[in-house]
Amino acid sequence: MEFVLLAARLKDAILTAQPPSHDASQPPDEIPAGIRTFLGSAIDIPIEYIDGCWKAFGNLVWTYNENGKPTGTDAEAFKNFGLDHLLSAHMLFPPTRYCTSPRCSNRKMLRDKDGASKVVLYTLSDGACPTFASHLSCPGKQH
Structure with missing residues (x-):
């Protein structure tokens, strides 16, 4: 269950690593290496088991609707x-995965423009939290 909980919190990070033509409503076949390594370390299972967990639970991760903030072991991981x-x-992503410009004909997902930037998110419950913000751009337009 910990695999599903942690992976579900990383759906946006998993999606931005996929090709622009990937259907965002479907889980990808594979997850990025950094996320694979994180999950193995956080759950304390060998890295070679992560792909098997993704194959077994990827659909559940993709449909899992987590609400609220991470607590306990999730936050510690x-x-x-x-x-x-x-x-x-507490990763920060734009609220849309597709270009919203009325003149743009691109229907592919937005892409990570410059990689994640280190930021500090100030919260009432947890205070200052180190996190990352992603700036996405449209592959069909020059921004």
């Missing part, structure tokens, strides 16, 4: 193992 892989429990 991101703090202890995620930051080195540019992953945190």
Whole structure:
């Protein structure tokens, strides 16, 4: 279950690593190496088992609707193992995965423009939290 909970929090990070033509409603066949390494470390299972977990639980991860903030072991896993892989429990992504410009004919997903930037997110419950913000751009336009 911990695999599903942690992986579900990383759906946006998993999606931005996929080709622009990937259907965002479907889980990808594979997850990025950094996320694979993070999950193995955080859950304390050998890295070679992560692909098997993804094949078994990828659809569940993709449909899992987590609400609320990470607590307990989830928060600790991101703090202890995620930051080195540019992953945190409070990652910031734009609210849309597709271009919203009315003149753009591109129907592919937005892409990560410059990689994740280190930022500090200030929260009422947890105070200052190190995290990462992604700036996405449209592959069909020059921004």
